[in-house]
Amino acid sequence: MELGLVLDGSRPPSELLELAQAAERHRLAMVVVDPDDLDAWTLAVWIAGSTDTIPVVVPAEPDVEPVPTDPATPYPQVVAHAARSADTLAPGRLTRTEPFWVRAEAGAPAPALRDLAGADGTVVVEVADPEEVARLARELGLDERPATHRSPAVRARRRPGIDYDGVPASLAERAVEPGDPGYQAVSSTYLRGGAPGLVLRPRTPEEVADALAFASRHRHLPLGVRSAGHGISGRSTNRGGLVVDVGAMDEVTVIDRASRLVRIGPGATWKKVARTIGPRGWAITSGDYGGVGVGGLATAGGIGLLSREQGLTIDRVRAVELVLADGQQVRASATENPDLFWAVRGAGASFGVATAFEIEAGPVSRAVGFAQLVLVVDDIADALVTFGEVASAAPRDTTVFLVTGRPQGGRSVVQLFGVVDSDDGEVVVERLNPFVRLGLLAQQDVRLVPYADAIGWAPDVGPEGHHGFGEPVSRSAFVDAVTPALARDAADLLRSGAVHFFQLRTMGGAIADVDPQATAFAHRHAAFNVAAMGSSHDALRPGWERVRQHADGLYLSFETDTDPARLADAFPPDTLARLRELKRRYDPEQLLRDNFAIDPATPVAAQETLS
């Protein structure tokens, strides 16, 4: 049976709220809002906004044909719109419906309620105070139901094609489905809105294996793998599909001081990593934003603010533990499953779900120069060329990135931010001085801070989760230099207004020391990674195609185009051929395909070329 509470509106708001909270705490099926005096809808919305999980129900009144001269009857279309809005604000929690319940006399005792409800029915009752809610819940055994018990209202939100009742026991308690209280917090990611059908949140490699076994029974659905939810190309949320969220596996532990070896869970953020190891005078290069999770970045590349000194993040990885598509737990390193180790560093999302990394940190100054400069430039093409020269000529201790957007009134605002790995203020200024040539310095903020602070300004993600919405549009390319021709086409692209965020990430240095064949990330020659984000692929494409003429390759982390042709941009032919061969070995059924799906079959055209 299910029990609901009737809220009558003649009580003061604080009492109504206490009753609703008691109903929520004791996991009643719903509260029914049926006030004498207050407006029922207003009260219901307010209760829903003041609580987190309890469904709120307003008994539907028969539709009255609207008479415009009647001051007291709402328009049915406005009422329907209000219902949709409530569902947006508190998904699945607020409904206006014909009574499907039996209403008991106020103060009815537990046995009477049980009789009225029957085995599968719902009974609602008005109670005197929160203590009575607690007593009824206890006497009716509502408190003892398993944590996975879900009321009919919650089950009604389930999506088709998912065997909800078959979720492995190890994952059931932490699984989140659309009617659940915590659903909204796990539905969106940093840049993407989503509405997955089920989010599984494993805590151990065994649970990851259980999650993948469950996923392999749901191949008809999208499958996203999420570490901290910053993926752009990696679809770590979706609509109606599954998400495996490894965010709980976020431990950071030093395992060998002498070799600066750190064991890191995929769900840790880079901010956490930096804070944990920073006090030892160590750092691991990541990206430029500390909110990003380890798992996605350390399997794709990692072009960050220490990259010219340390290389890509994957270049620091010494071992990866992962669960393969078939559930097998394996370890990959230079000596264990070396093929897999090669593939995981650059195309990891296609080969398994990482459950731990062993990464060699590098020494870093206790305080580094962290610079944020804002320059106003008249000719953005010129400024890009100058930046290209200066950034590439800088010593390896200096990695500076450039961000700009659409020029306003003929001028561009250019933001430079970067790290100089030196605690000597004079050295920092000397390194940064050449960059100021780009234009008129409008703002400058240069500090000596621990490296953790340089990437650590990312706000913590609260219990409400990410607030991304829509679908990001991002294109990516690698270039060997910022030539005048490239800069002209980039300037045209910026002027087109199709790009609101344009970034040059400086590469070279230690990145280029590594043999292109050594990892699945082959773009070692590149001097810059170019990223352009806009609001529409169609609007972005014409200008972007011109920029691309000067580029080759792409960084899969920043590319949202799903055209299969992009795969050949992400991986040069011999890398791709090897990845396909390994895909046949490790994931022939293509369970893992949400981030640059690698078709294990060699395309016909490629075969012809090979023969």
Added chain:
Amino acid sequence: MTLPDYVLGTFVTPSARDARQVLDLVQAADRGGLDLVTFQDHPYQPAFLDTSTLLAFAAARTERVHLAANVANLPLRPPAVLARAAASLDILSGGRFELGIGAGGFPDAIAAMGGRRLTPGQGVEALREGIGIIRQVWDTETRGGIRVEGTYYRAAGMKRGPRPVHDIGIWVGAYKPRMLALTGELGDGWLPSWSYLPDGWASYAEMNARIDDAAAAAGRRPEQVRRMLNVMGGSFGPSSDELLSGPPRVWVEQLLEARHEHRVDGVLLATDDLATTERFAAEVAPAVREQLAA
């Protein structure tokens, strides 16, 4: 909780797609100590959240800030429905609700939602009747049901109540002479938008004068009508000719000038940018209040 005499607040787009951002913006205003958050009301616009629903939800998620529609669409929100929702929300929020109201534009869209099509002149008269009904619903002292024999609304013995816990201000969105006259005669506030004032401050002054005249004719004092202003945009970037663009210091100067030279009793900043909202609350509002108190 009574709204202060001078009000600074925001005007947030009730975007359904960005519902969580909308709530972030509301909570930023609440946390930052702004006085009021408002939302436009276009029930026929599916991309927007239903404003009445959003107001109730926002009230539950905030502690101090007052809330209002800017402005409620009377043709699609019958006056007693509006009055009861307003009073209920005032009770639930502990006296934090104000009622912005307008005669409604976009007659085709209103008709498509089932509302009636009125000429602008009829709209003003319907609003006059509507405001009368709203005040009667809130008046639970008078005995007996509400009887209305109007041109636009009729009721025979309609129930009164609930009674709000504070005197909810009825603020009218008005630009044209008849609406301005109605505002002076019946309104507790005036809610125009800067971008709809053809000659900027000159228009504001001219409209204010019409409100004053109507208030005087109705035997009211001019200060019984709170003079608000919605300002679209606002930027802390480089200074420009636009209102509220430049560093906080420039905002403060402009707001003080608006208060002293142009009789502006409150400004609602129309922005959907969280950082701008936070800076407005943290760096502009306290400085303006401090100078006004000095």
